[in-house]
Amino acid sequence: MNNDLLNGFKPHPEEIELHYKQQGIWDNQPIWELIARNAQDLPDRCAVRDLSHQLTYAELLKEADLIAAGLLAKGFNTGERVVFQWSNQVSFATTLLGIFRAGLVPVMSLPAHRQNEICHFAQLSGASVYITSGVEGDASRLSMIKQIAEQAKTLRGIYSADDMDPFDPLPKGEDDFTPPSTDPDAPALFLVSGGTTGLPKLIPRSHNDYRYNIACAASACELQSNEAYLAVLPAAHNFPLGCPGILGTLAMGGQVVFTRDASPDQCFELIERFGVTATALVPALAQVWTAATAWEAMDLSSLHLLQVGGSKLAKSDAQAVMAAFPDALQQVFGMAEGLVCYTHLGDTDETIVTTQGRPMSPLDELRVVDDFGQDVVAGQEGELLTRGPYTLRGYYRAEIHNRRAFTPDGFYRSGDRVRIQPDGNIVVTGRIKDVVNRGGETFACDEIEEHLLAHPNILQAAVLPMPDTALGERVGAAIVCNGKVPTLQTLRSFLIERGLATFKLPEHLHVRSSLPMTPVGKIDKKKILEIEGESRTNIAY
Missing domain, CATH: 3.30.300.30 (ANL, C-terminal domain)
Structure with a gap:
């Protein structure tokens, strides 16, 4: 383990970690084990696909291990950070799994991030590696990577998936690979905050807390082993990655269908062709998809879970989605920092269209406070504070900001204005942060x-x-x-x-x-x- 990884990481208090482990909430296994076990149990089942590629579980693990072996052969060590910028395609899964299997820690940057953000992520995390697939049609990409190479002084390697780039391709090693041991309490990946002040913060998620996140999300969504999940939103986002998303689907033994085209023309075809059962959208996309059902003739009957989150879905839009996709809408309210809430498919229509759901874990703790930090009367509006077994205790290497973002007893100040109904469902009413x-x-x-x-x-x-x-x-x-x-x-x-x-x-x-x-x-x-x-x-x- 690279001890520098823990410098600036704030774990849960020891007594709370011990309680989570004794209760079986944290299972002390690496994230990659969720997928590797299916490579043994379901080796020939399709795991991931896009329009040009598909891999079984056995093939996915084999390809990931070649990447893991290649990275370790280049001299990178367990615990070193990787700025990972990849678009929605089969190789997103193989590369991310390879990074996990090597014991490296990905910083999940988005395809839309430019050198300003990438250099910030590299400097803040102390990343040794930048791995990128680029975005189709991005003419300025080569110039961007060159600037990153000049400015990000911690980087010892830059690897690109584009054969036309003057950078090394992703290294691959030998077939015979055994992953190094992993500390399940250490950061497994860094999600990127929305950025409430200045540049985005890094959100450390440990193997234990993110596995629990995935398990709770899969349970709340009643995910089955035969799911086909369409990854429409950028895959590095927490929502499509682990709520339950890509990792939840692969953990259950389902298949993930990747697309870089979010248009209804493309996605409706994929839903019909591959029998897609679940996907996640932001409200703007949900509006477009809903309107398109009026003229698209594709068979969408396989889709039984349409998650909408990222920002609040207006009641009128929710009603329109429910009409276009009967019995499929699920509102999602959550944050990469932790807490995730869902409406449930068995809820009343009124609950689904007017609330943003309830916490997915019984161990999520919520407070609603006024401008002075005092708890409001039940049902009144205020700022949402939260803590729990999958909510961070501090942003990475952001000590000054953490003093403002967390209470002394570990509650995260979400910046969201909410009220909680008597049945436990949350209604988001606004935002406090700028x-x-x-x-x-x-x-x-x-x-x-x-x-x-x-x-x-x-x-x-x-x-x-x-x-x-x-x-x-x-x-x-x-x-x-x-x-x-x-x-x-x-x-x-x-x-x-x-x-x-x-x-x-x-x-x-x-x-x-x-x-x-x-x-x-x-x-x-x-x-x-x-x-x-x-x-x-x-x-x-």
Whole structure:
């Protein structure tokens, strides 16, 4: 074990860990064992497929072990971190499983992340390796990787799946491979936070807590061994990865169908062709799919679980989804930091369309507090605080931020405003943190503001969420300029050059002579949103 891995990792208190193990909640096994056991029990069953590839469980494990052996042969050691950026395809599963089997720890970055985020992840985690498959049609990818190679000083290896890249291909070793021993209490992977302040934080998930997460999710969704799960959302997200998602499906012995095209044309064809039984969408995609059922003639009758989460699903949209996909809708409210809530397929229609479900584990602890941190009266609205056996006790190497994000007794401050009904179901009513939730991608406003203020002609900047019927929210920017005012397009180009992820780029621009201030001297974003009739520039998507 690379002891540096534990530097900056905050585990659960020892007495609580011991209790979880004595109760059998944590089973002291590595994540990869969930899949490896099926390679023995179900070797010839299809495990993963996309439009050009498919692998049985035995083939999946064999391919993963070649990758694991290759990484270890390159001199990387158990516990070293890997920034893993891969698109939705069969090789996502083989590469991730290979990283796990080698005892390395993946940082689950998204295809949309650029050098700004990738370098941050590498520096913060101390990553030794960057492994990437790229995104089809991304002309700037090669330039991005070269910048990462120059800026990320901890990296000793960069491996690419693209044969045209001037980087080494993913190394592969010998067939005969035995995985090294793994500490089940240590981080198994790092999920990426939505970014509530500044750049995204790293969320350490141990083998024990994430296995429990997967098991609870599979149980709450009544997942069966014959499931066919369609991975539509970026696979590195917690939602499609382990809630129950890809890992839950493979743990049950089902098959995962990967797609990089989320359109109903493509996905409906896959549902019919492979008998897809379950998938997960964000509300914006659910709206598009629902509308498409009016003219698409594909047979979607196999689909019995349609999860919708990432941001709140409006009641009218939920009703439309239920009508288009009868008896399939499941609302999901959760966070990569831990807590996940589900409505259940046996719930009343009213519960499914008006709530975001209830916690998936009986050991999840919830508090709802007011602005002073005091518990509110049952049923009243307040900020949700949570802790439990699969909720982190601290972001990785973020001691200062952790003092604000956690209570002294270990409750995580979610930043979500909720009320809890007498039956235990949660209704999300809003958000406390200064973030934008664009189609399920949540990120901090102040990160984008910092980049905007780097523009030579911008004196003040405020980034704020703009309501949008399709995506929930889009990115708005209000600026005060000195000199030539940039257009929205030139501003977006400026931010792309600075390495900002494309989903964080402003889509509405408000140019003002001054920005309203609060009595304590902060920019009053609520006041900006209230101002109507001002001139603004929009960009169509």
